[in-house]
Amino acid sequence: MSVDVIRARALDGVAHGFLGRRGGVSEGLFASLDLGRRSQEVDGWITENRRRAIAAVAPGAALCTVYQVHSAEVVTVGDAYPHEARPRADALVTDRPGLLLGILTADCAPVLFADRQAGVVGAAHAGWKGALAGVTDATIAAMERLGARRTSIVAAIGPCIARASYEVDDGFVATFTGPDPANERFFAPGRAGHHQFDLEAYVAHRLAAAGLTRIAALGLDTYVDAPRFFSFRRATHRGEADYGRQISLIAAD
Template sequence: MPVEVIRSRLLEGVPHGFLGRRGGVSTGICAGLNVGLGSDDDRDAIRTNRRLAVDAVAPGARLVTVHQVHSPTVIAVTDPFPDDARPQADAMVTDRPGLALGILTADCTPILFADREAGVIGAAHSGWKGAIGGVAEATVAAMERLGGERGRIVAAVGPTIARKSYEVDEGFFRGFLEADPENERFFSGGRAGHHQFDLEAYVVFRLAAAGLRQIEALGLDTYSDADRFFSYRRATHRGEADYGRQISLIALPG
């Protein structure tokens, strides 16, 4: 099975792709295109999957990933990091051709950014902690430091857990309301003492609030499509011992 590459119309002309689990060589619980170094999957399979992913999106590019920790930290990158020395961060920006910025997710939200005119790209990992902590805004600001302009930056929001699949408790709900009472609109009722959270819509809101005028959300639910995507929450609900991670990639042409 070939690697499935999901693309955004807003990023047309920029090498990019949101990848799921289709097309990889891993077997067992992590079957498919698992790229997660934090999983217990075979290391040779993970390395092969990473090569397959880059080849499907930006052949010849060098992959750059970080140690994601659900923070708003952004790093400007000029070269890849060794696997065992990746800095802790949740977003990257660059103006260097030949680098493929890679964000790993398994329900959290991947965001890919580009300012074509400035030749600046970005990629962010936005779970709920990163979203409320400002990782999207921090990525835009870091792109501006490289010459980007937020009025030109476009952003694509990739596969993430959907509202129907994302049950949260009352404490989670109250935390978002304390941050901003208007956040209530991103929640709907659920079973007693619980709510359904729309992470994708919240991420889009934060991007728009940062001044971006062109944003595309793909509306793909990682939890409910087990054949296509890895999902931490689904693996937890099934009592599985491990879970795979998918990758989202963006690179500058040539």
């Protein structure tokens, strides 16, 4: 089975892809294109999966990722670095050809950015904590420091957990509505004391509020599509011991 590469029409002309879980070599709970490096790696699963992911999107490029911590920290990448030396952050930007930026997710929203004219790209991991803290705003600002123009940046939000699958409690809602009561619109009523959170819509709102005018949301729910995507929340609900991570990639020309 070939690697499942989902592309956003808004990013046509830019080497990119939101990869699903198909087309790799890992097995069991991690079948088959798991990119989350962990101690139980067997027979080079992750190494081979990384090779396949790179080949599917930007053959020959050097893959750069970060040690994700649900923050608004952004790294500007000037040169390739080994996986073991990856910095603690949740977004990357670059203007260097030959570099491939990667973000891992398993329900959080992956966001890919590009200013084709400036030759600047970015990738952000937007879980609810990072999204609320402003990881997408920080990514846009970092791209501008490399010469991108906010009015020229295109962003695409990849597969993430959808509102129908994302139940939260009253305290979670207060975390969002405290700073801005208007954020209530991203929550739909649920069972008593609970609500359904629309992470994708919230991220799109943050991108629009930052001044981006071209935003694509793919509308793909990681939770409900087990054959195609890994999902932390689905694994938790099933009582599984662990879960895999898919990768989203973008490269500068």
